[in-house]
Amino acid sequence: MDPLLYLGVLVILFLLWIKVKGIDYVIIHQRWIFVCLFLLPLSVIFDVYYYVRAWIIFKVCSAPKLHDQRVRDIQRQVCEWQKEGGKTRMCTGRPGWLTVSLRVGKYKKTHKNIMINMMDILEVDTKRQVVRVEPLASMGQVTALLNSIGWTLPVLPELDDLTVGGLVMGTGIESSSHIYGLFQHICVAYELVLADGSLVRCTEKENSELFYSVPWSCGTLGFLVAAEIRIIPARKWVKLRYKAVHGLDAICKTFAEESANKDNQFVEGLQYSLNEAVIMTGTMTDNAEPDKINRIGHYYKPWFFKHVEKFLKEDSGAVEYIPLRHYYHRHTRSIFWELQVNQGKHIIRTILTFTNAFVFVHRIYAPSGAQRCEQFCGLRTRLQI
Secondary structure: OOOHHHHHHHHHHHHHHHHHHHHHHHHHHHHHHHHHHHHHHHHHHHHHHHHHHHHHHHOOOHHHHHHHHHHHHHHHHHHHHOOOOOOEEEEOOOOOHHHHOOOOHHHOOOOOOEEEOOOOOEEEOOOOOOOEEEOOOOOHHHHHHHHHHHOOOOOOOOOOEHHHHHHHHOOOOOHHHHEEEEHHHEEEEEEEEOOOEEEEEEOOOOOOHHHHHHHOOOOOOOOOEEEEEEEEEEOOOEEEEEEEEHHHHHHHHHHHHHHHHOOOEEEEEEEEEOEEOOOOOOOEOOOHHHHHHHHOOOOOOOHHHHHHHHHHHHHOOEEEEEEEHHHHOOOOEEEOOOOOOOOOOOHHHOOOOOOOOOOOOOOOOOOOOOHHHHHHHHHOEHHHH
């Protein structure tokens, strides 16, 4: 029989099954069907589109011109709000499925939505060692560009869909924060549209009170339209050392000592129980030992936290060389360890029980929005300063 005929018969039987069971039953009890047939393909298309778009816009240098137009459009929307009497509060018009949050933003239905379509990297100034970006530029987007030209951010939070705006208005932390501080501490300037429609730039010396008030403000002071962030030279590899540690006191002592050692550019601890952890320290390097290279970001590799766990089970240490960008986004595929079932509290692994299988694709969730489960679960105990 013709393969197409087989496929047609299967599709018909599938549709009949849905009709008998009901669409609600399928979505609730057989969610893997929706994820595999719709969510995964859409996720890939979404990623490919935005990465290609970002690359083209940066190469043709159209981002600055488009940026000025977008800023004027935001100012226009704010002025319209004023003309309407300012009876309701303003908020960004970004849809909930694009945010890294489980919360349903009901306030967006009652507030004045200001559309902010700003997701480009505007400029890389290697002389001043800063990169100027729009608020919706993501960490994955920033590393893809900066690492390709030999630069990186001193503090680069792991999940590749986290945005500059969220990390500025909220906060961001990484395994290099014991040296550089939080994400806000590597920012040198912000540009905001205030409630009166004016565009304001603030730095440590210019409008300094506003500059120091923006972090953690959650967008209450104005709409962020650009940020200047410090950059540092990048290397090809991260030399990562693993050390299994037992006992809570020993874990805390080891982590504190490694964090105090500024020769360690990266310090991270993954704790698997009250008295079991693996402490990792890393340094960037351009040279790697071939037999110790681990490209942990490839789709067929185990989730990073599962890979690290083996050193705990073996009660051993090791040294590996991981490509820089793979290291930065080491927790993206598993969203730390939120995709692993733990006493029924996690959700994705119950939808796709084979997500850590060798043959499975590298993205099992829709961009940005599905990372909400990272906050939903709230079970990670990361030892990071």
